[in-house]
Amino acid sequence: MARYMLIMRNSGSVEDYADMDFEAVINAMGAYNESMMKAGVLLGGEGLTDASEGAVVEFTGEAPVVTDGPYGETHELFNGFWTLSVSTREEALEWAKRAPLGPGNKIEVRRITDEADFEDYADNEYVQKEKEWRRELGTDAGTASA
Structure with missing residues (x-):
């Protein structure tokens, strides 16, 4: 079995989520995670805190430089991931397409x-x-x- 990482990206802003029913989001993600667990493909996954709590270590000069978040363009930020054990790239893509995400979101699928x-x-x-x-x-x- 190959392992794939599904990297969740959001091109929206924090304000886009202000009016969302957070419990509904938790329920949708929970059901999605549960379906992957029942199928035996989920190895792990986590959400990430807001980019403002993060930092970037950049290796462009002689010494690494640390920059506090938020950082990068919004389309470069990711806010969670899943690690799956599946037979093929196509199977990983099928699971990614089932994620309960709306407009402005993307999932990058990468083989480990x-x-x-x-x-x-x-x-x-x-x-x-x-x-x-x-x-x-x-x-x-x-x-x-x-």
Whole structure:
């Protein structure tokens, strides 16, 4: 099974949500999450606080620079994610299309790298160490990240 991350983006503003029934949002997201759990595809997922509580570490000069949020263009911000275990990209896309999101929202679907992506570097010290780290952390999915 491949792992995919669904990254929820919102191009609207905080004010767009001021008039929403927040309990209805919680219920819709809860039902969506529950459907993925029942299907056995949900590995995890979380919402994120407002960008004003965040920061960006930018590596453009000699030393990293920290900028407090809000940051970036609104279309660059994301406010939550899900990690799924599915057979194909198409299956991940089908789950993304079921998300209870309205106009102004987007979900970016990205495959999470796995061991096959690093076959040419199988003898690399850190590729080997990461396999052990994943076993130690209980996240052994035969994956490596770079």
